[in-house]
Amino acid sequence: MKIRRRSGGNEGLIFGHALALLVGALANSAHGQSLVGSAKAAPFQLFAPKVASRSDDRFLYVESNGMPSHPMMIGITAWQQQVPLLQRYVGANAWQIPLNPTPAASPRTIKNQFLRGAIALAVNGIPIFNPQNNRGEVSADIGELDQWGGHCGRADDYHYHAAPLHLQSVVGPAMPIAFALDGYPILGLCEPDGSAPMGLDAFNGHHSNAAGYHYHASQKYPFVNGGFHGEVIEREGQVDPQPRANPVRPSLQALRGAKITGFEAVSETAWKLSYELSGERRAVSYSQAPDGSASFEFQNGRQGVVKEVYAASRGGVPPNGVDRPPAARNGNTGPRRNPDPENGPRKPWIQVHGAELDANNDSVISSAEFDGEAKRTFAGYDQNKDGRLSRDEYSGPGSVRSPMGGFVKEHPDKLDSDHDGAISEAEFLREVRRMFDKLDFNRDGNLSAAEWRDLPAGVPAPQDGPPPGQSQRGPQKGPQKTR
Ligand SMILES: [Zn+2]
Numbered sequence: 001m002k003i004r005r006r007s008g009g010n011e012g013l014i015f016g017h018a019l020a021l022l023v024g025a026l027a028n029s030a031h032g033q034s035l036v037g038s039a040k041a042a043p044f045q046l047f048a049p050k051v052a053s054r055s056d057d058r059f060l061y062v063e064s065n066g067m068p069s070h071p072m073m074i075g076i077t078a079w080q081q082q083v084p085l086l087q088r089y090v091g092a093n094a095w096q097i098p099l100n101p102t103p104a105a106s107p108r109t110i111k112n113q114f115l116r117g118a119i120a121l122a123v124n125g126i127p128i129f130n131p132q133n134n135r136g137e138v139s140a141d142i143g144e145l146d147q148w149g150g151h152c153g154r155a156d157d158y159h160y161h162a163a164p165l166h167l168q169s170v171v172g173p174a175m176p177i178a179f180a181l182d183g184y185p186i187l188g189l190c191e192p193d194g195s196a197p198m199g200l201d202a203f204n205g206h207h208s209n210a211a212g213y214h215y216h217a218s219q220k221y222p223f224v225n226g227g228f229h230g231e232v233i234e235r236e237g238q239v240d241p242q243p244r245a246n247p248v249r250p251s252l253q254a255l256r257g258a259k260i261t262g263f264e265a266v267s268e269t270a271w272k273l274s275y276e277l278s279g280e281r282r283a284v285s286y287s288q289a290p291d292g293s294a295s296f297e298f299q300n301g302r303q304g305v306v307k308e309v310y311a312a313s314r315g316g317v318p319p320n321g322v323d324r325p326p327a328a329r330n331g332n333t334g335p336r337r338n339p340d341p342e343n344g345p346r347k348p349w350i351q352v353h354g355a356e357l358d359a360n361n362d363s364v365i366s367s368a369e370f371d372g373e374a375k376r377t378f379a380g381y382d383q384n385k386d387g388r389l390s391r392d393e394y395s396g397p398g399s400v401r402s403p404m405g406g407f408v409k410e411h412p413d414k415l416d417s418d419h420d421g422a423i424s425e426a427e428f429l430r431e432v433r434r435m436f437d438k439l440d441f442n443r444d445g446n447l448s449a450a451e452w453r454d455l456p457a458g459v460p461a462p463q464d465g466p467p468p469g470q471s472q473r474g475p476q477k478g479p480q481k482t483r
């Protein structure tokens with residue numbers, strides 16, 4: 001297994017984008033905006049000024065704050081306590097839609113892949129994620145989605161996991177409701193003349209003389225593009241490049257039994273989400289300042305009121321020297337930290353075992369060192385050397401002496417992602433790599449001392465939402481609680 005590296009890390013990525021934008025801007029000033037670009041921009045322009053777009057020779061760049069104009073979250077019964085916060089999908093962090101999609105030599109399905117990040121962008125500037133959440137479940141089937149087909153991810157970023165069919169009435173039958181990230185449009189349920197689409201391929205797509213290749217939305221799986229007819233670049237399980245979300249607070253855990261009953265935009269920067277829990281009416285009132293910092297007031301019924309304030313995320317900066325997250329509160333009275341079985345109650349796992357993983361003692365844990373340990377661990381359990389770990393091989397009293405030995409024994413079901421009763425080396429390495437990506441805040445393929453040795457406690461476990469690596473945790477002020 002090899003982790004693709006990007007030289008220069010995050011800064012290089014952003015600088016590269018800035019350069020591309022600059023070159024694009026120059027090209028535009030010289031030749032004017034391309035016709036293709038303006039045609040693709042038309043549906044987005046219906047949502048101006050909330051949604052803005054510009055183009056160069058290659059891409060339409062779409063900017064938004066990640067907030068649709070419709071209410072959100074109402075009807076969700078499987079809720080991870082996230083609420084919609086403003087995102088900064090602007091500048092070098094804008095969405096990119098290829099202007100001239102290229103049919104792929106080997107088209108890729110989205111089934112069980114591309115589970116991280118967006119696969120499409122709705123014309124109201126809201127990303128559309130894989131209909132499967134990043135645990136592989138179809139979000140629409142398990143109460144995770146509101147009546148608009150969306151919910152919030154770990155970074156409090158709102159996104160859809162189904163087709164935003166409500167946009168059909170805004171854009172009309174002739175315009176797409178979204179674009180897949182390969183650049184092909186996604187029309188609504190009908191053709192522009194109102195007829196039903198005929199001869200759809202496995203990805204919900206087909207050709208027409210008028211529109212060329214395009215996808216259609218559907219009311220059942222895959223809801224949107226079931227794959228990519230066009231070329232896309234996959235990097236770490238998602239289409240690349242794509243914007244990052246800006247989390248301001250740690251991710252939270254599911255609040256069992258809660259049902260979201262209301263959502264109200266009090267102003268452009270203040271909102272109130274209402275829900276019911278155990279027959280009690282509760283609410284989260286929150287607002288965001290221009291600098292991105294957020295203030296929350298949790299109205300927890302008989303349990304009283306809890307207030308929290310979070311500083312704005314400064315994307316890409318490792319959480320070095322930040323305040324420790326507060327201890328978990330008791331009971332389902334409000335947001336609680338996500339318990340991380342890997343990390344244990346005190347020190348993050350990586351902090352405890354980092355020195356063992358840093359084989360050459362240079363204070364940096366490279367992806368090669370991480371992978372090497374994973375392979376040694378796997379080989380240690382694989383007694384009969386068939387490349388698969390059966391239950392007999394890992395469930396005995398002993399454990400392979402490795403910092404990763406416990407993962408196999410404690411989470412075999414999670415590791416066996418295809419549920420065939422054995423853990424393949426690929427399954428194990430994939431999960432280990434997800435963990436590495438989660439820890440590698442600046443995505444340079446190395447865990448610096450700041451990323452492992454000096455890490456604060458309470459790093460949250462992966463949840464649905466912006467995948468590890470895509471989501472950046474910035475320094476944050478620990479919540480200031482006033483009861
Ligand atoms: Zn069609």
Ligand SMILES: [Zn+2]
Nearest residue numbers: 129153464465
């Ligand atoms: Zn999601």
